Amino acid sequence: MTFPFESLRASQPELEEEASANDRDGGFPIAGLARLRSLGGMSAALPQALGGFGLGTEPKSSTDLMRLLRLTGEGNLSLGRLLEGHVNAIRLVFRYGSAGQLHRLAAAIHDGALAGIWVTETTNGVRMTRVGSTYALHGEKMFASGALHVTRPLITAETTTGETRMLVVPLDAARKATESIGGLCGMRGAGTGACDFSGMHVTPDALVGQAGDYLRQPEFSVGAWRGMAVALGGIDRLVTLFRKQLVARGRETCPAQKDRIGLALIAKETAALWTSRAARVAEDAALDPDEAVAIVNLARIAVERAGLDVIELVQRGLGLSAFVKTNVVERIMRDLATYLRQPAPDETLAEAATYFTHNEFSRA
Structure with a gap:
């Protein structure tokens, strides 16, 4: 049993349309959540024995979970944030709760509950x-x-x-x-x-x-990769719109714009590689926990930097049109900049640097 990723991809125009409408009126992505639920996205993190896809709760599932979160973020970062919190709650009950608690949570989710x-x-x-x-x-x-x-x-x-x-x-x-x-x-x-x-x-x-379980390492820190996956989706969409709008304006042949497109693609792929590495590290029980935390902490900063770089490139490349509210790019930049404001970035970077000052970076 596999998740219907292509159906989720096909839903992205309606997810984006709802995101823009909600930005204007402060609404909530009711339709987006319903669409995710119909595809099995809201139960995807539950073990297969409890009616889910086991994404994030069963071995070797991080790649598929990353894809689910990334595609959702590409369509609507706010919806991606809600899905991320929902998945994180399931993961913590799976990791630290009893079988009975997980069964009760699964039953509530199948009945329409939203966790967070x-x-x-x-x-x-x-x-x-x-x-x-x-x-x-x-x-x-x-x-x-x-x-x-x-x-x-x-x-x-x-x-x-x-x-x-x-x-x-x-x-x-x-x-x-x-x-x-x-x-x-x-x-x-x-x-x-x-x-x-x-x-x-x-x-x-x-x-x-x-x-003390909530702050217990490495779970507390390595789970940050799921937020990176959602942000990556926002970066994906921003780069796509940047390219398309330059083409529509006939500006894609300008040498400076070619440079910006290239740099945006590099930043996007950098974020994707770091997120993928962090996802694999998070589910690798054989890796030293301190190293796992340090790698994911570096990944957090790398994805943040990539997102901010893309925002700057889009603003420079599109000029004032990137700041017009009727341009979907304007809303996505605000959403992405807000989403990237994760807690304690300076401390996160310093801790990772301290670890790798005295240890080699794993080649695993």
Whole structure:
């Protein structure tokens, strides 16, 4: 059983059209999620025994998962972000949760649930307190993609003893959430906002894994490759549109524009090679964990640099037309620039450089 990638590719014009509409009105990619669900994309990360394709949860599946995330990002980066968070939540429950928890999550997903990862704290971070046979939650999460739509977020919460635990919290329409975080300029279709969990109670079976599992290496760092794959899709689309718009304007024969096209293609392929390497490293259990983390950290910075380079080349090559809102390029550049703002890039690069200062780069 293989994922219908060509059907997803054929859906890209409608995904892009919805992305532009959502950017204008702050809408949510309902149709895009429905299309992914109809193709099996929302259950793709579940093991085959639970009705999925095993992408990211079974051996030698990283290439196909990378393709799924890349194609989705090419059509709609906001939709790609939601799929990435959904896959990440499944992966963490698979990696650290019980068989029963994974079965329950799989059943909810087949019934239409949308999972996600909400871990960014406000000044009022989420805390959990034992109250009888349940845990009472207090506090909120911010930068939560799909704040009004995710129904099975995996969140982190601090215990009374200062430990960090993961929980999958069922949410319904009564949630205390908002999509507004102050006018985000890009990725407007991802429905990013905040959710207040104060007053909610969960049972012990909501807890996933043990204290500290969320930050446990190498899983914590190497999983970043999935976000790179989505960003790569955005880079793909931007380079394609750049070439096509230059041709349409009869500017592709200009020597300076030829140089820009060549540099954009180099940047795109650089991002693709680093993402592919990071994906293989992430599923290689034989590789030293510290080296795996260092390689993926380098890949994060390489993909970010490639994306920013492509944005600059497109802006220089298309001039002011790249800044006109009716040009889809303008929206994709904003989405990509926003998506590339991953946390702690300086620290990520420094840690990787420190490792490879004292160790050789693996040829495996």
